[in-house]
Amino acid sequence: MIMFILIISCLSAAAETPVSQPPEAFTASPFSGLIFIILVLLLISAAAAFQEFWLKGRLELIPLITSAPCDGTSTIPLKVQFVDPSGKPRKQLKDRNVEIRSTSGNVMKVVILKGEETAETELKSSNVCGIVTLEAKSGIQKANARVNFAGNVAGLVLEVAPSKIPADGISISSVTIKIKDDKGNFITSPDERIVEMSTSLGTVTSPVKIPPGTLSGIAILSSCMRTGTATITATFGSLHGEKKVVFEELAERYCMNCGDPMKREMTACPTCKKTPPPDTEIKECYSCSGVIPATAMFCDKCGAKQPV
Incomplete structure (x- = not known):
């Protein structure tokens, strides 16, 4: 408000200042009015921004823990606050609404009450594992944070289609590799996962890369000219998974x-x-x-x- 009053005072003083040159000697630039308006708007914007940060402080979003299981029920407590230039939480002069959005899971908006420095809410996890980005917004201010929905890797699951192919040296079967947690849920990862593959008959593509944020990777099994049962084995760290495909007579x-x-x-x-x-x-x-x-x-x- 003080800055706004100063701007208005300056504009009024400028308007009342007499012009020393005769009117006929003064030629206004066609852009002078536009430049004047832009300068006024910039000053008003600067005053509003100064008032926003000075009265409220700088918005912060703080996860009190940075990781939770991707089980759809676990929660991560979040704290929101406004801090002064030294980083100290600032008491608010009125209620402050803060909206929070997340790329996964569910989170509610929060209100920092008048006279309070902070407020807390919770982010409920989803069944999708990986890094989650949070964004808090209040007025023109934004704050970001990152947390992790983690899964306990417990096993490999292989799916083949078809399960029988001719022993002709050219037929193929697709092998889908998925990773599950200790509760049987298929999980993703924020990082690329590399699974080693092998087979007792024919040939199989190896290694298989499971891209970040995806549930599976695919290998291709090619038959050979021998009949029999091919045992396909997938290995990821200490985990192993197997599936069989029959190579049939032509x-x-x-x-x-x-x-x-x-x-x-x-x-x-x-x-x-x-x-x-x-x-x-x-x-x-x-x-x-x-x-x-x-x-x-x-x-x-x-x-x-x-x-x-």
Whole structure:
């Protein structure tokens, strides 16, 4: 308010000051009025900012602990306050509303009551593990903080599709690797995770990278010319996970509806009882590049399941 009064006084004094030059000798610049308005607005903004920080202080958001389990129930206590230039909390002259937002979990807004220095609230964790960014806002002021929703890594889970492929040296099966906590929840990490892969038959891509913030990584298992059961093993630190994929003998052809082997002369699959889909529209098998009907769920040549 004091700064605003000073600005108004200066403007009034400037307006009342007589001009020594004759009016006809004075030529105003077309930009002088605009520059004058900009200067006034800058002074008013500076006065408002000075008043904001001087009366309220600088906003701070302080997590009282920096980590909690990503279980959807644990909480992290938060403290909000305004501090003076020396860092000392300042008592407020009136109630101050502070809104808080987070990139994960749930948090309520908080009010620092008149005459109080601080207020506290809680951030409730989510089931997504990783770094969480918090932002507090009051008026023109903002404050940020970071906490971690941590998970206790307890095991590896492998998922394969399909679980049976021909032993032809070209067919493949996808292996999805996920990490779970001690409560069975699949968890993410703020850091990249690297999982080593191996197989007893065929070949598998290794290592597999699980990117930050994602639940899984994918490896590709390629068959060999030998029949048998491939045991795929994933290793992450001291954790291990296994899954099996069967390399089957080559059949004369495969059902394009269910993928089971069948004799070439059969018109209907003995397993699903369906006939081959029409070939009015065609596509390439993603595994062996053979030409198959567009609606085929499996390739009749290599037996590979087709993407939906």
